Amino acid sequence: MKRFFSRNDKTSLATDIADVNMQTGDVFWPQDLLPHDCGRARVLTWGYESHVTKGYESANKNNVFAHAKNLLATLKRERTEGRPIIFVAHSLGGILVKEVLRRSNESTQDIVGDIVRSTSAVIFLGTPHRGSAKLADIGEAFRRAASIILRVDSNSTIVRALGADSPELEVGRESFIVLWRKYKFSVKTFQESKPLTGVNISILNGLVVPKESSSLDDPEENAETIEADHHMMCKFYGAEDPGYRQVSGELRGFIYSISQRQHESQRTGSELEFAEKFTNRLMGTSFPVNGDLTGLESVGFLLKHIPLLINAVQYYIDGASTDRTTKQYENIFIDSQMRLISSMDMFEKCCRRLVQNLPDTEVRNLMELQRGWNEPKIEAGLRQRLGEEDFEDYIIIVKRVKKRVRLLQRKLKLQADFEEPFKMWSFMPFDSGKYTEVVTEIHKEVEQIWDLTQKDIEPRAAQYERSPPPPSDHWLDIRAHTSRIFNVISSIWPRNCMLHTHHAKLRLDIPTEGKKNHEIPKVIVSFATDKGVDSVQRRPQEWLDASVISCQTSSPTVSKKAVQSSPPSKNIGPVQMLMACTSERKIEDLCTVLEESRQISCLGFVPSEGWHYHIHDPANVTRKLTRLGDVLTSQKITTRQKRTIALALAFGVLQLYDTPWIRESWTIDDIYVDSSQGIEHLYVLKAFETSSPQSAIGNARTDLDLFVRNRTLFALGVALLELTYGAPLSARKADEDLNDVVTQVLHLTSRIKDDELPRFARAVFRCIHPAPEGFEFSLADEGFRRRFVQEVVVPLKKDYDELPR
Structure with a gap:
């Protein structure tokens, strides 16, 4: 690390400006210009060897992430602990800075952790943060920027050696947003505005890092363009260069903010010292101002x-x-x-x-x-x-x-x-x-x-x-419907049927804003006709899907008060379709009905507790169902997918708790993904068998009851932890002390506040440690259910709504 300028010892401000760049040419403005405009800061530069195309000459074999370790070690050695830092990074240097901050945050060494805690601002110049319409993902954006800087093909082994295929690229992008929120440092983004021409590697007349890729895509991001191409946006000819004036202006603003905070801190310390001396003199004692307090x-x-x-x-x-x-x-x-x-x-x-x-x-x-x-x-x-x-x-x-x-x-x-x-x-x-x-x-x-x-x-x-609106009442109605539908499906499949194995699946959906009161969920009843299918080890792929639509059968002569005691019919989506349905056929044996005809619109209805459940629009489909746990272990999910799945699971708990559709101590292996539709399409799958009662499955009591307040919410909290850390808890049992579930969950819950956004982390905590409503921890209690909505569902919904559409 080169120190181009050290502050005058008489100044009171101690700030480091670290300029991080590839060594592709001499950079003079940090040495020749910046000390005149930021005279109260120490200016340091750090570069790494990127000329790996010198034939058989000795070259640096480290990739970007190895360089990040080196920069972290250099900062640890060169800087004074507690000194504020401003990072200025061009191109791939920005990825390096994000990796430095991530490693600093995860370090158990206090002097290393102080680096991210002391970071006051980060300035990015043309850094590829993510993919774009033309670049499939961040790895592609990385390869493109690297190939321009090194003047080699984007598929070159040299580019791959720099780390273009590393999964740490995506981890660094996601963790940076979390760190930004946690430590509240400032971020400024500069984007190139001119294409790079004359480079004969199939990238002519185009931005090296498109604006979509150089943006963090965050509402708090402060981004603007510099009138230069990717190479020249960090090279300035003098103090009047418009690009330099933009960058130096931001640096002066950051330094001023730091000086104001330090001044306020010194003033507060002086006031406390004065108050202590005054109090000691007045009371004739020598106890500190912040000593033992009395009363309230x-x-x-x-x-x-x-x-x-x-x-x-x-x-x-x-x-x-x-x-x-x-x-x-x-x-x-x-x-x-x-x-x-x-x-x-x-x-x-x-x-x-x-x-x-x-x-x-x-x-x-x-x-x-x-x-x-x-x-x-x-x-x-x-x-x-x-x-x-x-x-x-x-x-x-x-x-x-x-x-x-x-x-x-x-x-x-x-x-x-x-x-x-x-x-x-x-x-x-x-x-x-x-x-x-x-x-x-x-x-x-x-x-x-x-x-x-x-x-x-x-x-x-x-x-x-009671001041917030009561959103949980609607979900209580939905839960009653899903429970009745389960009983309906059980009643229309005869116990002596030997021709089919019977399955039903229910989609865990997120209510859309446009639907009035969120329509009653459409249940897809599916049938597998291959005899002898093992419902545990093997899941059918050929299904017959049919919509189950509810229709209330209340008499017109019933009083309004009596009608309001049941879930209102206006909650059902396609009301006109129900009113137009003229089928009066009562289904006694669904298997028989299916064998007769699949061409009619309505197969008939099954009555249950004042409701008619019509079976509509049967259709043959092919579905590939995979357990969510298997998906987590086999592929990396994106932030969008994680937020969508988390919210769908939370809504699913409201929809299905204490019903036969889902066990009380459910796991992510009880949730299925239709991979033919996309990872966000989640289902609960039930096999209707005669050998054992459905309600008795999976609810045996264990030692968890000594710790767990609500088993269903605890299971949701565990699922959210598994989404965050990308694997089921069973896959993380590496150490002997992590062999029991409670210890694992406590350990991960204590970590998640540093690894996730605040709302998501708090939602996880409320699932693992729910607050009682009085002495109740049951979702059957209205107050506890409303608290769950406010403290878990609403925060997850806000995170989901903030995703870019």
Whole structure:
């Protein structure tokens, strides 16, 4: 790494600008121009050898990802920890920077992890982030850019050696968006606007990296073009060059923002120092300002510091996992972190219940800024709401929790601000029994706070929860239909039929916005006529699909009140079709009906609980059904596919819970993909057999019940984890300590907040650790079902809606 310019020692700002480029020519502007415009920053450049076409001369054999390791090691060696960094990267250098940030985030070494934490901004110049209409995927975009820079064919072994076929390209693109959200650094994209001509490799008069490929395709992206081709967009003739003015202007803005933050931090520190001295002089004592608090200020302390404590435990989880001598502590830290997360969730809900009737600005000050809890009107309001006796008990318990949090701070050797130690964690004398006992006591005392705040707040809380629209009522109607349809299908297949093996499949669909109230799902009944098909090991491919459409049979003379007690007929999609259906044939034996004719529109109907279920439009189709688990192990799914599958599974839980269609402890192997239609086409498949009752399958109790609050939601959380990490849990049982499901799930749940977008990660957590509605963890409870919609389905729907169409 070359240091072209070091800041004047008298300046107060310490910022690194790292320019990352291939060594394809001399770059002068970081040395000759930038120090004059960014005099308060240190300018460094880092390049790597890309001339691998020198015949038999010795050449660098590393690919881009090996170069990323080298840059990471160089930054670790050359920079001061905590110094803000601004990366400027051209072309494939941008892929290298994204890989550096990904590796920094995953590192267990604090000095390496500090690189991504200290990143303030990234400027991309013509970096291929993804595929485009002309370039199938990011690998193709990579090959094209590399071939232009190296002046070789895009299929050359040289280009492949650089990493064009590496799966890490796609991983780097997806992880960068996550890191951008997590660390909140700035991103600026510059795109080329002129084609590159005169290059005789079949790419004439076209942009090397099309705008679609050089865009991150994110609504927060700040992108503009530079009036130059791919080669010249990072080469400037002087300070008046329009391209240089664009780039240097962005750098000056980033540096100004850094200086403002540092100034604010210094001012805050000075104010705290002054307040401490003033308080000590006034009180005649020498305790620090942030010492022991009294009264309701302890509430604000816990709201602020328990999350910091949870983050610190993650530091120890990462440290313990890297050392064989301390690996025994990893599960202890994971368990304690999950218990602390659950405690924090309960405590925060208690606080929100207590202050829910205050104006929004005051609630924000109390809950998000953790200030104002000691104001007399807050104390008076809580005394009135809880009563004198319960209020005093509440204060005593809160103070006790705060003492235990302070005790954990000392046991984990955290700094005054609850940050982890500067040095990499190493083995230390650790009383795991005492540590676990303190965490358990915190959880028990938070449960006591929960009980205290439930007494008076329950009616108001119910009103608070009812404020959003009740979307789960519609899904309760759908669930009733799917359950009845299962009974209908069972009744029309005779038990003594020896000619067919009978299957039915139901699609897990995402409701479309254009459908009024989301129409009742269309169930496809399918039949396999090959005798003796094993329904477990072998699935039929030749199906007869028929639409099952519901029609309510309520009499016109029935009162409106009675009619409203059943699912309304307006929820059914093709109402006109149902009204026009004149078939009065009642189906007694569907196999017989199918053998007679498949040419008529309606085969007849089957009655069930005041509804007629018409079997319409039978059609022969070929389907290739594959278990979702097998798909995950055999191919890499895209972000779009992952978001679509996740939302379809969540809607499927609402549609099918506690019905014979799906087991209570279901897995992704119970979900099937029709690969002939696309990976997003999901089905549940049922084999109707006479040998065993359907409801008895797969619901045997296990040791999981000691941990799992709701088996169906836990299964959904596991499925979402498997989608994130690209394989079933069974495929990840590599280490002995990961051989039980609970430990695996806890470990992955603690990691997912760093590997996924926040909404998705929170949805996973709510599936694994659902919050109770009162004392209920059942989807049959209206309040719990509505909470599931708000905390799991709605966030997944928002992630899905943000996908580019």
